[in-house]
Amino acid sequence: MLQLTAVSAGYGGGTVLHGLDLDVPEGTVHAVVGHNGAGKTTLVHTVAGLLRPAAGTVRLAGADLTGRPPHRTARAGVGLVPQGRRVFASLTVAEHLLLADRGGSWTVSRVLELLPRLGERRGHRGSDLSGGEQQMLALARALLGSPRLLLLDEPTEGLAPQLARMVHELIASLAAEGLTVLLVSPSPALAAACADEVTVLTSGRATHHFTGSTVRADPSALHAALDLTAGGV
């Protein structure tokens, strides 16, 4: 579904991603794990059209998205849940949903079935929501665009373990419905919980690959690749 070939990207002449190749088959979850500054957000922004790659190609279901602006990338089927959620403090949950509704296969009622807590909070403003609720709202907003590919930038950042587990389950259930997911996170626990494939990103290069089942059976190699002690992040 998503194919990156030799993608290099950066800012103002500085290169952050160095010739990255990535292949995410339809209906699978691919986790890119790396430390702060490894280039995870740069990768997400490059796929979402927020950053034009200096070299290489980005393809979605065969269509060349390289260098397309964000609105056209979104129209091609890429949904983004940005780092930090980016919900509007002064808008209610209901207003967020109304603005994001594109009349596609993901309707507001379908989204609320998946995320019932948002229904209970529909009259509340963004500023009144907990971190977990804001994450759900950011996910709801992306789903209302009825994407084929969902990009999740650090979806469990700042969440309590119980809420993080709920996000893991949500991601797994979306993949079970056929959605393709590319998520980036510093957390090997997130990758182990819901990824089919795991790539370790080190200073903008893909340095290690694991299958999700390998990581679930024994996360030590992933931890070693990240220079983490077992049971870390």
Ligand SMILES: Nc1ncnc2c1ncn2[C@@H]1O[C@H](COP(=O)(O)OP(=O)(O)OP(=O)(O)O)[C@@H](O)[C@H]1O
């Ligand atoms: N807008 C920008 N202008 C210049 N340099 C940037 C910009 N955004 C990121 N960088 C630099 O690019 C490198 C990779 O940043 P990026 O945000 O992609 O990393 P990350 O893996 O997502 O880390 P984090 O977990 O901190 O978000 C860092 O050195 C960062 O300082």
